[in-house]
Amino acid sequence: MRPGEYLTVVLHQTRSPDNLGAVARVMANFGFSRLILSDPATYSFRGAERLAVKGDAVLERMAVAKDLPEALTDCVYAVGTTSRTQLKGRTALTPEEAVRKLAEESQRGRVALVFGGEQRGMSDEELARCTDVLVIPTSDVQPSMNLAQSAAVLLYLCHRQGLVEPAPVAPQEGARLGTLNALAARMREVMLKAEFLNPQAPEHVLNELELTLMRARLTQREAELWLTAFKHLGRAVARGSSV
Amino acid sequence: MRPGEYLTVVLHQTRSPDNLGAVARVMANFGFSRLILSDPATYSFRGAERLAVKGDAVLERMAVAKDLPEALTDCVYAVGTTSRTQLKGRTALTPEEAVRKLAEESQRGRVALVFGGEQRGMSDEELARCTDVLVIPTSDVQPSMNLAQSAAVLLYLCHRQGLVEPAPVAPQEGARLGTLNALAARMREVMLKAEFLNPQAPEHVLNELELTLMRARLTQREAELWLTAFKHLGRAVARGSSV
Structure with a gap:
């Protein structure tokens, strides 16, 4: 795989072209290039280019999937982000733990970082499509982060973790x-x-x-x-x- | 000091209400409340509220300073962010190093995180007003980050570092x-x-x-x-x- 392709960014039910553009830009900032829109809440993403600023290569290669399972079909591991701290039967990872797992699992195949829609985030059912769940710890006053800003935080951590190009080890083909x-x-x-x-x-x-x-x-x-x-x-x- | 007041966020020559609103929101996300605009490039910041989403408390208390020295006048330490890696006579800190220093110095008094304007960032002369300089490492393809996204990355790290409420130690009054x-x-x-x-x-x-x-x-x-x-x-x- 080429650098930056180990990690797929999946935007589930994204509505705002501004957010899409900003996510594409921050992906370019940190060297990631694989973006999939899953069940987008709109298809009129004109305007995304304006905010993408040199992230247009990301937008050009972007794929669209009809739902989350389709978006994740060739990944061996996916972590979903949520701002909800009450999660049915699951313990959320911290961003650092999640990024460490993404790096480990990327030795087995493609891995994905999944973001929910601007309005409702992801349901338990949608999060169940992901192997793990992560929560960015925030203040009680305003726990809900802007989509593109959560992406900035997590992709920065992925970049620091060397996820752009993981160390080569004996490949072990993980279940897709x-x-x-x-x-x-x-x-x-x-x-x-x-x-x-x-x-x-x-x-x-x-x-x-x-x-x-x-x-x-x-x-x-x-x-x-x-x-x-x-x-x-x-x-x-x-x-x-x-x- | 109340929690969240140890760190001042300074936006120097900010132009976009969208960025201002997004920075206010991410400050609220991570529990910070002190925002100063230094020499703003516009004063028509209507529209910032729309993006601030519960960051309005931050916007209401926001102060305006005529220049960077005035904005930093009651701080004991300030770190300026830049995307330039060629810096005259200075070695840039990594985000993690900078955040560690912010935490240390916050034992001596207020500390500041300074962001340059959207179009040109900060000049050497402006960076010289800051005690230290930091660079968020990015890809060569697109090194320049969106203002509100850099703020998200750095404020997340500050939050993790416990800068919202530093551990109390014997106070040593640092030079303002x-x-x-x-x-x-x-x-x-x-x-x-x-x-x-x-x-x-x-x-x-x-x-x-x-x-x-x-x-x-x-x-x-x-x-x-x-x-x-x-x-x-x-x-x-x-x-x-x-x-």
Whole structure:
């Protein structure tokens, strides 16, 4: 990979061209070039160039994904940012911890830093698409940071951590989130069919299970094994229920 | 001092209300409340409130100074930010070093973080008004950061360093920059009269001398002693030249 491509910046449901431009500029400032818009809240991003100031190379290469799982599909690790300190069943990392993990995980493949929309940030469900969650500690008076300013803080720390070009080590192919999401979808389907999950509220238990697999830092091969296992289970369950 | 008042943020020759608002917001995010505009490039800052988002308390208390020396007059230490890596006779600190020094010096009195204008940043002459200089390391492709984003990076680091409320130690009253500037002005006058400085270009040598005094971290009493000494010298030189 070229320098600056280890880290993908994902903007989820971004609304403001100003913020997009400012994020592109600060990515250029710190040597990062991979930007993905996930389910953008608007497509009229004219005006972003004005604020991008030499970040236009970033904007030109920017990709758009229909949702968060699609945006993260080829990453092995993703950390989502939130200003909420009450998080269901998860412990938020500090920015420094998150950046250290991004650097470690970048040895296994692409990693992503995910920012929520300007108005509501990311829901628990959306954060569950990320391997980890981070909170930038702020004052109680005004806990909510501007999107482009959080990006500045975190990309500065990534730059300091040497994430632009991680030290080369023996590569170990980490499970891509695309595969892990396919696995989660399959698990859901199979476990619903098997009446293990409550059809009214399957997410809670499912997310807990998913998180354990994320924490296990599966290799791609292991994730594919799990996926194949659930395909088989699914067929077996379907056969059982049609008897 | 109340928490958040140890650090003064000085915006020198700021032009954009958007930047002002964004800086006020990020100050509120990280618990800082003292903002001074030095020689602002415009006075029509309507619109700043829109971006300040709960940073209005910061904007309401904001002071305006006619120039940098006036803005820094009651501080014992100031660090100026620049994106220039070629600096006459000075070695730039990294952000982490600068923030460590801000924390140390805040034991002696108020400290300031100074940002230059959007268009030209700060000149060598303006940076000479600051005790130290810092550079945020950036990529060669786009070295120049947006003002509000540099503020986000540095105020985050200040917040992490505990600068909002420094650990109480035996107070040692540091020399205020107002006194140090009065000293520098007096030195200039006396040394010009004494024909020690080149009247065509007195700054270079004078700045070198000033910097040694800044590095010495004078107490207020020591600075006043120096100032009194130069007043006496000035009178003596004037008597000599009128003979």
